[in-house]
Amino acid sequence: MQQLLDRFIESRGWTGDWAIELVYFLGMLFFAVALLLVVVTPFTGIVSWAERRIAARMQSRVGPNRVGPQGILQWAADGLKCILKEDLIPEDADRILFTAAPYLVFCGLFGAFAVLPFSEHLVIADLDAGAFYVMAITSLVPLGIIMSGWASNNKWSLLGGMRSAAQIISYEIPAALSLLAVVLAAGTLSLQGIIRAQGWSPADWFLFRNPFLFTGFFYFFVANLAEGNRTPFDLPEAESELVAGYSTEYSGMRFAFFMLAEWANLYVVASVVNVAFLGGWNVPPIAEGVVLTILQMVVFAAKSLVLVFVIIWVRWTLPRLRVDQMMLLCWKYLVPLSFLNVLGTAVWMMIVPEGSAAGRVASWLLVLVGLSLSGLFGLRVRKNLKDADVGRLYLNPFS
Amino acid sequence: MRAARFLGAPVGRVRPAAEGFSRKRSGARPGPLPFVSSCGDRMNGYAPLILVVVLALITPAMLLVVSSLLGAKRTERTKGEPYECGIPQPAPPRRAVPVKYYLVAVLFLLFDVEAVFLYPWAVVYRRLGLFGFVEMAVFLAMLVAGLVYVWKRGALEWD
Amino acid sequence: MQTIAFWVFSFLAVAGAVLTVTRKNPLSSALSLVVSLVAVAGLFATLSAHFLFAIQLLVYAGAVMVLVIYVIMILNLRERDMRVLGLSRPRAALASVASLAVLLVLARVFAGGRTAFPADAKGLGSIEELATALFTRYLLQFEVVSVLLLAAMVGAVVLAMRKF
Numbered sequence: 001m002q003q004l005l006d007r008f009i010e011s012r013g014w015t016g017d018w019a020i021e022l023v024y025f026l027g028m029l030f031f032a033v034a035l036l037l038v039v040v041t042p043f044t045g046i047v048s049w050a051e052r053r054i055a056a057r058m059q060s061r062v063g064p065n066r067v068g069p070q071g072i073l074q075w076a077a078d079g080l081k082c083i084l085k086e087d088l089i090p091e092d093a094d095r096i097l098f099t100a101a102p103y104l105v106f107c108g109l110f111g112a113f114a115v116l117p118f119s120e121h122l123v124i125a126d127l128d129a130g131a132f133y134v135m136a137i138t139s140l141v142p143l144g145i146i147m148s149g150w151a152s153n154n155k156w157s158l159l160g161g162m163r164s165a166a167q168i169i170s171y172e173i174p175a176a177l178s179l180l181a182v183v184l185a186a187g188t189l190s191l192q193g194i195i196r197a198q199g200w201s202p203a204d205w206f207l208f209r210n211p212f213l214f215t216g217f218f219y220f221f222v223a224n225l226a227e228g229n230r231t232p233f234d235l236p237e238a239e240s241e242l243v244a245g246y247s248t249e250y251s252g253m254r255f256a257f258f259m260l261a262e263w264a265n266l267y268v269v270a271s272v273v274n275v276a277f278l279g280g281w282n283v284p285p286i287a288e289g290v291v292l293t294i295l296q297m298v299v300f301a302a303k304s305l306v307l308v309f310v311i312i313w314v315r316w317t318l319p320r321l322r323v324d325q326m327m328l329l330c331w332k333y334l335v336p337l338s339f340l341n342v343l344g345t346a347v348w349m350m351i352v353p354e355g356s357a358a359g360r361v362a363s364w365l366l367v368l369v370g371l372s373l374s375g376l377f378g379l380r381v382r383k384n385l386k387d388a389d390v391g392r393l394y395l396n397p398f399s
Numbered sequence: 400m401r402a403a404r405f406l407g408a409p410v411g412r413v414r415p416a417a418e419g420f421s422r423k424r425s426g427a428r429p430g431p432l433p434f435v436s437s438c439g440d441r442m443n444g445y446a447p448l449i450l451v452v453v454l455a456l457i458t459p460a461m462l463l464v465v466s467s468l469l470g471a472k473r474t475e476r477t478k479g480e481p482y483e484c485g486i487p488q489p490a491p492p493r494r495a496v497p498v499k500y501y502l503v504a505v506l507f508l509l510f511d512v513e514a515v516f517l518y519p520w521a522v523v524y525r526r527l528g529l530f531g532f533v534e535m536a537v538f539l540a541m542l543v544a545g546l547v548y549v550w551k552r553g554a555l556e557w558d
Numbered sequence: 559m560q561t562i563a564f565w566v567f568s569f570l571a572v573a574g575a576v577l578t579v580t581r582k583n584p585l586s587s588a589l590s591l592v593v594s595l596v597a598v599a600g601l602f603a604t605l606s607a608h609f610l611f612a613i614q615l616l617v618y619a620g621a622v623m624v625l626v627i628y629v630i631m632i633l634n635l636r637e638r639d640m641r642v643l644g645l646s647r648p649r650a651a652l653a654s655v656a657s658l659a660v661l662l663v664l665a666r667v668f669a670g671g672r673t674a675f676p677a678d679a680k681g682l683g684s685i686e687e688l689a690t691a692l693f694t695r696y697l698l699q700f701e702v703v704s705v706l707l708l709a710a711m712v713g714a715v716v717l718a719m720r721k722f
Contacts (some may be wrong), residue, residue, distance in 0.1 A: 100589060114452075184524055
């Protein structure tokens with residue numbers, strides 16, 4: 001982004017600070033607005049539709065299919081409905097906190113988009129401390145959640161808010177430690193730098209760099225599921241126990257912000273995992289210029305969307321954990337194991353130098369392990385399908 | 400450069416791999432470091448961030464204004480009551496919460512601070528080498544001792 | 559741009575701090591404190607102290623504030639409880655003015671007339687610089703921090719697990 005603007009300024013032959021600052025300012029403003037309008041809103045909207053369709057398919061239902069082709073405009077209708085709803089604030093609620101809380105949640109998640117890359121040169125801000133910044137800005141979310149829970153003056157909200165915040169902050173530790181192993185291997189905190197330290201072939205991804213990073217991927221993914229309050233960690237919003245958790249008393253547009261943030265979080269999680277472990281936008285060097293950028297964007301989006309699908313898939317497959325199980329998993333398994341991961345990665349880097357033959361052999365072996373795990377999974381699915389003796393499979397999602 | 404990339408070696412501005420592990424330099428103060436950040440002017444790296452955050456504040460505000468203009472407004476007494484299945488709320492909901500949440504928050508804070516110390520270490524680990532590993536092993540040993548203590552005291556049980 | 563950012567963030571930081579001490583509801587105070595802390599993070603950003611910017615957000619605005627809010631909720635502090643604790647209003651005002659004066663004097667002493675931004679801060683606030691200093695020159699202090707963290711952990715557990 002910076003380079004594009006630099007080139008623009010040079011091409012005009014402008015000098016002087018004010019011109020440069022103005023161009024930067026307007027350019028960034030344009031880019032940020034474009035990001036909001038073109039990427040975030042429709043993405044969250046379409047994902048909400050996709051999630052409902054996928055959920056419906058998994059439960060042998062049809063799902064929303066009326067608004068637009070295959071119901072793809074359902075999100076726009078929902079959004080419009082929320083705007084037209086009354087903005088209700090309960091009488092006993094703390095008005096200031098009640099109205100401020102959605103802003104904190106929204107800001108925390110939307111702020112993370114600023115450092116998420118789309119391609120090699122397309123990123124709003126390639127911060128020196130990018131990986132750190134994502135963790136930092138999203139740490140505003142639990143604050144907003146507790147505030148909303150307390151301000152609502154409703155026991156469901158309070159319980160949901162407390163639980164949710166406890167869960168998010170607990171799982172932040174394994175997430176931070178797993179990401180640390182990646183930073184260790186990359187030697188930089190900049191998200192673009194982390195991607196550059198990987199390559200386009202799976203053997204160059206951090207996922208397969210060494211056995212510790214391989215397991216770290218799973219810890220990171222699980223921890224991020226929990227941080228996003230997704231099943232199997234959706235106890236803060238457990239419908240059957242807590243109505244809608246911290247957002248029980250919210251209605252209309254304010255409720256929509258919580259939902260928007262939840263789906264935006266899906267993308268944030270998916271692309272951070274993508275950046276950290278799956279090689280981000282790295283593509284084989286077969287193109288240049290604009291084509292290269294488009295290729296990178298496509299590759300990045302494809303990897304992220306696959307992860308988004310996996311998260312949705314997990315949500316509609318697994319049952320919910322209990323609170324004590326959830327805490328147990330975090331503090332007694334994930335935290336010690338991710339500690340071990342950090343140490344293991346450090347030792348590995350010392351014993352097996354990067355780019356050495358041993359390292360590459362290990363990477364390819366791990367790729368094989370990954371492939372065989374997927375193969376095993378496929379076989380298992382086939383066996384289960386046979387055993388289940390379902391009459392006919394509806395594999396076409398649009399039927 | 401392209402050939403190198405094709406062979407699988409990632410090429411970028413940050414070239415940690417080229418430095419590798421040099422045992423000779425471990426312990427000594429490393430030489431001048433390259434400025435990795437892409438931001439030339441000091442504020443420019445953050446200006447877009449500020450913009451994004453401001454947008455993230457303005458957008459909901461605008462949507463709420465639109466909503467309040469278009470939305471229905473009908474005040475009824477029951478609407479302002481807390482959500483409960485049609486019955487009056489039995490007791491004021493804001494009561495003291497269990498102390499175990501405090502414990503979780505303190506543990507989170509401590510491990511978070513520790514992670515904060517680990518991140519810069521991870522960035523310069525390559526240059527510090529064995530020395531860096533040993534110093535972090537000492538640091539982590541203390542914290543793992545703390546975790547073991549917390550575990551043994553049963554503070555991690557959630558009942 | 560930098561100067562504007564500085565003034566905006568300073569204003570937010572001070573306003574948040576003032577609101578923190580003047581709000582009656584403890585949780586509103588906490589929210590104002592969040593605003594103040596985030597604004598301080600912004601100030602770090604204008605100084606291109608990337609690392610401090612991030613930890614200010616992560617540790618203070620995130621972790622510490624969650625802890626503070628939990629404690630407020632655990633004690634179930636309300637406006638009426640605050641009055642019991644209370645300093646009377648003139649005394650509180652006197653205390654604020656006194657601490658402000660002390661702070662100003664300290665700032666004067668330590669800043670020593672340096673008011674402008676550092677002329678060339680390239681790489682000064684970068685993580686590499688900071689890490690190198692922390693893990694070589696200030697190694698002992700760094701290791702002592704781990705003891706401090708351990709002590710805090712043990713202390714918290716002892717306090718919270720005590721049977722009343």
